[in-house]
Amino acid sequence: MCGRIAITGAGIVSALGTGLDATLHSLMDGICPLSSPKHLETIHSNLPCGEVDLSDVQLYDLCHEDRGRVLSRSSLLGIVAARQAQEDAGLASADRVAFINGTTVGGMDITERYYRQYFQSFDYDSLIQLHLDGVSTDAIADSLECGVVFTDVISTACSAAANAIAMGAELIESGRFDVVIAGGTECLSKYHLNGFNSLMILDQEPCRPFDANRKGLNLGEGAAYIVLESKGHAQERGARIRAYLSGWGNTCDAYHQTASSPDGAGALEAMRKALEVARLQPSDIDYVNAHGTGTENNDLSEGKALMSLFGDRMPYVGSTKCFTGHATSAAAGLEAVISILCLEHGFIPANLRFKTKDPGLDFVPVAENIEDIKLNHVLSNSFGFGGNDSSLIFSRAEL
Template identity: 35%
Template structure:
């Protein structure tokens, strides 16, 4: 019998807006949100997909000043998710609530700033908050501090598969009986000069104009656009949610995690690890490929990545994959947060029976025979959908959601 976790709440902060509704509307509009970024001014690639977010207004000035940006985003999304799930600290058992968040690059700019002071022999100016603001585990820790929850609390870091992997791990905590509720997802602020420089040197970033920079599955795709954001989902035991009168938005039924063991940054050219992760998620959920009516693709808009993913999907679905979307054409690539954002979008696709379009796909690569939704949202009738996430080092994660 598949092990399920009920999704009862969603919180999101993305370049499309400060909440879940705005993010969904922005993704369905199908227009790139990339723009010139003052943070990256003067660099060879100076565009990104920033989040319009005032941390002082959202969290209060004193708390916001203590937190690095990825922690600010995580905390704001977690508060939204708790409210959406209609949870109240007055009614929960804090010892039975866990937090699992995915983070990848976390605070590059904080490290650069403080190391620069140290290298200039100005160590007396290094902030005492530098370490607690910037270590990857602080996003989950700050969520627990803010909400007063005392269950398992840890951070998953598996490159750009981090957010999706965190959800899979969280479902395991529900299934094992360790937790009644887990707040799970990912947070990242990839808009840093160091990250932009590193990815540019690797030829991973698009050099196109902002309006067409990220082009998943397009013949002329040339890389991704750095982004930021956070998504947190509330997972509960499927019996607990209806008992407290909560809405179950979807069920997380399958999770697959694999490694390519192929290359430090390049995916396996045939997408073998991606294929095995999706097959594992299907088996875990007790679903056949024919049960899946939609795939939310990783779709970074790199030549190698999109080709590998398409080949994997064609094999899993015997040459005819279901309708596919790739949100990074709109939102850019939020690195460790991307898998959580896209998982949340997959839940919304199931709820609304509507697949958002993929932005900037004007000429689909002839070698990638996928049914990629473009132009406008497509109405669908589906009961199961998958979300793919892949990261450097060949780290792969696939999630399988079904309707409640």
């Protein structure tokens, strides 16, 4: 199976910037963009976030969207990233494309702003349906010039974009579509910032994934999509292949609604399944872009799963959420694009702020940037509430 699903385009917007170049340079520079939320109206100015530093107005302009048309911030971010991916892949209106979006927050930013007004006047009625994840997604699909003939929306909380990408791969493998744009979008909302805050899993400092003294995660936002097609289809139309999606695995930890099992059983099985699909051995993996949220529970559970899978041959491990924050349903999309950039540029970003080894783990993450390294296979993990665990494997285009 390895190498059959080609990745011919990518688009991204996150706290690291807009576009592939800005993202790569921000990662290489190693400057952490996590800071107090500027555009989200919240009292929690003490909580660092990976906010996209563009106001809604700036996003409308960037999308060339009419400011009179109300769109959720998730849609706006999604339009920015999906259009980049479409252009990067050189897709045109004649292409029959499926669009699979991962999102959970959807239009909650609109709902929380106008919810009280909905019950007081009829002036905002047209906004009500923007709450729906499907409506947010259609707004993105409608903005694309390529012919989007199919949309689907997946919401498995923090692994949604990974499952969207896996669904895209299945649609291509089964011969249902030639080209799929898949990934995820999520804006910061007061609703889920407060939800995570009430769970007491947010760090008041920039997060420290895998560090013994980690105190929790920082939320982030963004959108990222990749363009998938069969290798044959990509070659036929002369598309540049950036990388391959060679494996994907989905399992359920089935342990607890918000906590991961102590031994990371679900995570381990998801990684094993992805390797099986890719027909690769653990020793083939050069870098793990970990889920690595920075919570006590996740990093220990994921770390244990990595130890079980890799034993004493641990590949480089790092979390890029120390740059982007945890962009929940978009996270796996951001990390897919980052993984592809790593493969293309022979680069592993630092797991920022790592100082102290966790006594419960027998490995340490990548503390500093590694450049000029040949990477063949990168494994990217994404785990969601409810134990929805997913792993993706990306492989170098030249393989």
